[in-house]
Amino acid sequence: DAPVIVVLDGPAGTGKSTVSREIATRLGLSFLDTGAMYRAMTYWLLQNGVDVDDAEAVANASAKPVILSGTDADGPTITVDGVDVSGPIRGPEVTAAVSAVSAVPEVRTRLVDLQRGSAAAAPRGIVAEGRDMGTVVFPEADLKVFLTASATTRATRRAAQLGVADPAGVAAILADIERRDAADSGRATSPLAKADDAIEVDTSEMDPEEVIGHILGLVRQRA
Numbered sequence: 641d642a643p644v645i646v647v648l649d650g651p652a653g654t655g656k657s658t659v660s661r662e663i664a665t666r667l668g669l670s671f672l673d674t675g676a677m678y679r680a681m682t683y684w685l686l687q688n689g690v691d692v693d694d695a696e697a698v699a700n701a702s703a704k705p706v707i708l709s710g711t712d713a714d715g716p717t718i719t720v721d722g723v724d725v726s727g728p729i730r731g732p733e734v735t736a737a738v739s740a741v742s743a744v745p746e747v748r749t750r751l752v753d754l755q756r757g758s759a760a761a762a763p764r765g766i767v768a769e770g771r772d773m774g775t776v777v778f779p780e781a782d783l784k785v786f787l788t789a790s791a792t793t794r795a796t797r798r799a800a801q802l803g804v805a806d807p808a809g810v811a812a813i814l815a816d817i818e819r820r821d822a823a824d825s826g827r828a829t830s831p832l833a834k835a836d837d838a839i840e841v842d843t844s845e846m847d848p849e850e851v852i853g854h855i856l857g858l859v860r861q862r863a
């Protein structure tokens with residue numbers, strides 16, 4: 641069989657990561673979390689004292705870190721200059737800075753090259769998740785899914801993931817999600833957008849298993 645490319649795009653908190661990883665595992669495909677790559681770049685810039693709001697400084701530094709994204713669906717790892725950064729890239733400092741970094745065209749060009757390389761090296765194909773997989777990185781994908789969910793649902797899910805229970809904490813997470821969505825959707829280069837040929841799935845009222853089942857059905861229809 642020819643390698644297959646399945647892409648999932650959408651804003652934060654739609655269940656993209658859980659769902660795409662599980663689909664890759666069940667189909668025996670490789671898996672690529674492209675948000676982790678933008679986070680790893682951001683982490684390196686912060687560690688190296690680069691002002692992330694200075695687009696020129698970010699552009700100039702963007703070729704320096706060696707970012708390696710594992711594509712094993714069971715335990716994807718991400719390293720920067722040989723150090724596993726899977727933990728720190730989820731921290732609040734990186735989350736706050738990543739939208740600014742990912743708006744810089746030089747950053748995107750570099751990471752998109754790496755993303756296409758990963759797909760080309762995947763023996764049976766790949767499930768790739770992000771914001772611009774269907775529109776920019778893999779326009780030729782066999783199946784494009786665009787996940788959505790209400791902002792409240794997304795904040796509640798993210799809060800549960802982070803172990804936050806108090807209303808003020810949930811409200812802060814919601815504000816952060818809305819800020820990041822606006823930045824990701826409004827940027828000039830490769831904004832978060834649904835590809836014309838993507839299938840939209842609203843996951844507000846679905847649990848992960850339902851979403852996975854639905855998407856596996858879509859894959860079978862395409863096969």
Ligand code: C5P
Pocket residue numbers: 652674675676678679738739740742743769770771772773820824
């Ligand atoms: O998916 P995740 O929340 O980890 O993504 C972090 C950030 O990386 C997003 O808010 C977005 O700014 C950026 N990103 C992107 N393009 C992608 C994936 C992520 O710009 N393909």
